[in-house]
Amino acid sequence: MDCMERACGALAGLAIGDALGMPTQSMSHASIVQAYGGPIRDFRDAVPNQPIAPSMQAGSITDDTDQAFILARRLIEDGGDLDVMAYAQDLLAWEQRMRAKGSLDLLGPSTKSALEKLSEGVSPEFTGKYGTTNGGAMRAAPVDIAFAPGEDLCAVARQ
Secondary structure (H helix, E strand, C coil), X not given: CCHHHHHHHHHHHHHHHHHHHHHHCCCCHHHHHHHHXXXXXXXXXXXXXXXXXXXXXXXXXXXXXXXXXXXXXHHHHCCCCCCHHHHHHHHHHHHHHHHHCCCCCCCCHHHHHHHHHHHCCCCHHHHCCCCCCCHHHHCHHHHHHHCCCCHHHHHHHHC
């Protein structure tokens, strides 16, 4: 298997996992059991009272996959030298498009806070330092694909 096939597989795996988890995002175990009768083991439509993706169709991806692909495109466009300000603008433009569609699946609180701090002139090195949600983990695959293990990978992941 070559590098491109592995990269595609990693991104496909991210999207599949995201789509499997979509019906239950932000739901407690008790509310998942009540809404779906137990754990989700296949693609399912979201229930109408799903807090972020009400009635979303089975197999749909969420903001996590969208934003991972936004980062992947940005890394490609920037030749691996991430332009943080352009990436911030990409995320804000994506959120505007999602709002226009009526989606509730928008930027998470840590990302939103980091972007606000960035717009206030805070250095990108510090804008996301105190985030409390896991959006960064969802965007790790494009960085992992673009860089071999080592200092460059660590630097871009931190960025």
